[in-house]
Amino acid sequence: MLQIAIVEDEDLYAEQLKKYLYQYGKESNEPIEVTLFSDGEEIIESYKAQFDIILMDIEMRFMDGMTTAETIRKIDQEVIIMFITNMSQYAIRGYAVDALDYVLKPVSYFALTQKLDRAITRMKKRVKKYITISTSSGVRKMNVSEIYWIESQGHRLTYHTKQGEYEATSNSMKEIEEKLSEENFFRCNKGYLLNLQQVNGIQDGYAIVNDKKLIISRARKNDFLRALTNYVGEDVK
Amino acid sequence: MNVVGMIPDIPKVYTALTEWISCLLYISLYKKRLKNKDIVIVLSISLVMLIVVQILIGIMPTMCWMLGMIVAIGIMFSSILVCCDFPKLKAGYSCVRAFILAEFTASLEWQLYYYFLIKFNLGSYWIQIIFLIIVFGMTYGIVYYLESRRENREISNNFFSVTIQELGSVITIGLVAFVMSNLSYVYAYTPFSSDTATEVFNIRTLIDFGGFVFLYAYHAQREELHIKAELDSIQNVLHTQYAQYKQSRENMDTINRQYHDLKHQITVLRAESNQDKRDAYFDEMEEGIKVFEAQYKTGNSVLDTVLTGKSLICAKHDISLTCVADGTLLNAIYVMDICTIFGNALDNAIECEILIPEKEKRLIHITVSSKNNFILIRVENYFDGTLYLQNDLPVTTKGDKKYHGYGIKSIQYSVQKYGGTISISTQKNWFELKILIPQ
Numbered sequence: 001m002l003q004i005a006i007v008e009d010e011d012l013y014a015e016q017l018k019k020y021l022y023q024y025g026k027e028s029n030e031p032i033e034v035t036l037f038s039d040g041e042e043i044i045e046s047y048k049a050q051f052d053i054i055l056m057d058i059e060m061r062f063m064d065g066m067t068t069a070e071t072i073r074k075i076d077q078e079v080i081i082m083f084i085t086n087m088s089q090y091a092i093r094g095y096a097v098d099a100l101d102y103v104l105k106p107v108s109y110f111a112l113t114q115k116l117d118r119a120i121t122r123m124k125k126r127v128k129k130y131i132t133i134s135t136s137s138g139v140r141k142m143n144v145s146e147i148y149w150i151e152s153q154g155h156r157l158t159y160h161t162k163q164g165e166y167e168a169t170s171n172s173m174k175e176i177e178e179k180l181s182e183e184n185f186f187r188c189n190k191g192y193l194l195n196l197q198q199v200n201g202i203q204d205g206y207a208i209v210n211d212k213k214l215i216i217s218r219a220r221k222n223d224f225l226r227a228l229t230n231y232v233g234e235d236v237k
Numbered sequence: 238m239n240v241v242g243m244i245p246d247i248p249k250v251y252t253a254l255t256e257w258i259s260c261l262l263y264i265s266l267y268k269k270r271l272k273n274k275d276i277v278i279v280l281s282i283s284l285v286m287l288i289v290v291q292i293l294i295g296i297m298p299t300m301c302w303m304l305g306m307i308v309a310i311g312i313m314f315s316s317i318l319v320c321c322d323f324p325k326l327k328a329g330y331s332c333v334r335a336f337i338l339a340e341f342t343a344s345l346e347w348q349l350y351y352y353f354l355i356k357f358n359l360g361s362y363w364i365q366i367i368f369l370i371i372v373f374g375m376t377y378g379i380v381y382y383l384e385s386r387r388e389n390r391e392i393s394n395n396f397f398s399v400t401i402q403e404l405g406s407v408i409t410i411g412l413v414a415f416v417m418s419n420l421s422y423v424y425a426y427t428p429f430s431s432d433t434a435t436e437v438f439n440i441r442t443l444i445d446f447g448g449f450v451f452l453y454a455y456h457a458q459r460e461e462l463h464i465k466a467e468l469d470s471i472q473n474v475l476h477t478q479y480a481q482y483k484q485s486r487e488n489m490d491t492i493n494r495q496y497h498d499l500k501h502q503i504t505v506l507r508a509e510s511n512q513d514k515r516d517a518y519f520d521e522m523e524e525g526i527k528v529f530e531a532q533y534k535t536g537n538s539v540l541d542t543v544l545t546g547k548s549l550i551c552a553k554h555d556i557s558l559t560c561v562a563d564g565t566l567l568n569a570i571y572v573m574d575i576c577t578i579f580g581n582a583l584d585n586a587i588e589c590e591i592l593i594p595e596k597e598k599r600l601i602h603i604t605v606s607s608k609n610n611f612i613l614i615r616v617e618n619y620f621d622g623t624l625y626l627q628n629d630l631p632v633t634t635k636g637d638k639k640y641h642g643y644g645i646k647s648i649q650y651s652v653q654k655y656g657g658t659i660s661i662s663t664q665k666n667w668f669e670l671k672i673l674i675p676q
Contacts, residue, residue, distance in 0.1 A: 094561040225658035233671030
């Protein structure tokens with residue numbers, strides 16, 4: 001069930017949006033629940049990261065959309081915030097609160113649903129995934145997004161993660177590469193399989209991950225850059 | 238003096254002299270790096286060195302001949318590189334041409350001289366020198382005329398860069414000409430060589446001549462291609478400029494209309510004595526000019542200008558353009574490159590949207606944000622039907638292919654300057670151009 005909040009002080013618009021959302025839910029077979037708020041202050045009061053998407057007006061009487069979004073971001077970094085506005089000169093600064101898209105008023109059903117659809121598709125891609133690996137101290141469950149890179153030395157695989165380094169003997173590099181093929185990992189050279197999500201820069205043929213430099217093999221450089229561009233470019237927030 | 242069959246071969250000093258004059262000829266055609274005084278010094282040194290090398294080649298056994306020639310070519314290359322304002326590749330390219338010209342001239346002169354020597358029995362020292370002056374003078378005169386006619390064009394001096402492939406072709410032609418022409422000289426018993434001196438001379442002169450003509454033709458064709466590419470890009474720039482001019486005209490017309498409206502409103506206001514009504518008029522006027530408030534304030538004035546310009550086109554065609562952009566991220570990028578990236582990306586998107594009959598489906602969205610220490614630029618637009626990608630680039634369905642092809646290639650070129658990458662994909666009915674630039 002998708003939880004969507006509408007924050008809008010003009011009832012007429014709010015009702016229209018609600019109608020559009022339910023219609024979209026029906027058409028796309030996506031169960032949707034809509035909650036209405038008439039001001040920024042109202043949604044802040046009881047906010048506990050319960051929404052997947054927030055549609056928000058920018059100009060509101062008590063707490064405007066930007067300030068509301070800022071407050072929400074402090075609690076919830078995951079929710080998709082989409083402004084609904086006729087003031088594109090304010091919405092252009094949406095990057096500050098990770099609101100990378102907005103819908104112009106008067107809202108067209110087509111534009112709204114297209115934008116929602118894209119946001120939802122991208123959101124579904126970032127669902128947390130776990131893998132289990134067997135180490136010498138037992139089986140470990142690991143959040144895939146917290147892996148920096150996986151290194152192979154002979155038959156051993158070392159997982160460099162946010163929690164530390166783990167050695168596993170159960171899988172070969174090839175097996176783990178296949179297992180993570182859907183998860184935006186890239187084999188940047190023979191010995192390293194790195195998580196594109198954790199790449200923080202490129203410097204003369206090296207990828208920078210967790211402040212360390214991993215060499216990118218010459219032959220894979222272009223593929224690596226393309227994969228990285230595609231991955232980073234898919235970010236919703 | 239070396240001998241071919243029973244006849245003396247080209248005096249080594251002649252070879253040195255032609256090598257040197259050929260260098261001089263090509264150096265004179267191009268923009269110099271050094272002052273005239275320094276060039277005289279460099280060329281004097283290279284003349285002495287070339288003569289010494291050639292004399293050594295004459296003394297040394299045939300095995301060392303190849304090595305000696307390589308040293309001589311090295312000296313020619315260095316003189317050209319030092320004197321002319323050239324990158325290495327271009328100096329290499331000119332060096333090969335100069336070398337083959339030198340081989341040809343030396344060979345031609347000696348063959349002619351020898352022919353007359355036998356025929357009229359003219360063996361004096363003076364005749365030899367007069368021959369040298371006449372043949373060298375004529376050959377170099379003609380070559381200089383041919384080359385300078387081409388090279389004096391502004392364009393060839395400044396814009397020609399030589400690629401490694403081009404240098405490769407030139408070296409191949411030069412090498413083949415050189416090896417074939419000297420085959421008899423080194424080894425007389427191949428199908429392509431001869432042991433009679435006159436034939437040896439003939440083969441050498443003709444093959445060197447062929448080599449020179451080949452190189453000249455190659456050079457001419459290469460130049461045409463470069464000029465054509467240059468003209469194409471100028472055409473492209475003009476096309477853009479013209480579009481911008483039309484744009485400005487439209488903007489001015491709108492402003493003029495607004496000016497007339499305001500003038501009327503002011504006249505009405507002057508006549509109005511009721512304060513409330515006056516205030517109402519003022520509000521109305523304020524509302525009216527709100528449209529002209531710059532819509533885009535991203536923190537980068539170049540991006541603002543591009544966006545404002547393109548948004549007017551979008552408004553005209555009922556395209557809904559939305560943009561979330563942190564322009565400050567682009568402050569390290571040159572004006573031209575920002576224009577290229579956003580101008581072209583938006584032009585392509587707009588062209589695509591105009592073709593969609595339903596106006597509510599005309600959607601373009603731009604984001605500029607920072608992500609994992611990268612600048613991420615995303616330009617997305619809705620499209621109907623199918624889009625064909627070729628080499629990762631969309632194939633245009635519009636007739637105006639001539640200008641269209643430049644768009645994405647120019648973006649790619651601009652982005653690569655900053656170590657960035659572009660990626661193009663389609664998702665459902667959306668075309669997505671993503672650009673990632675390291676921060």
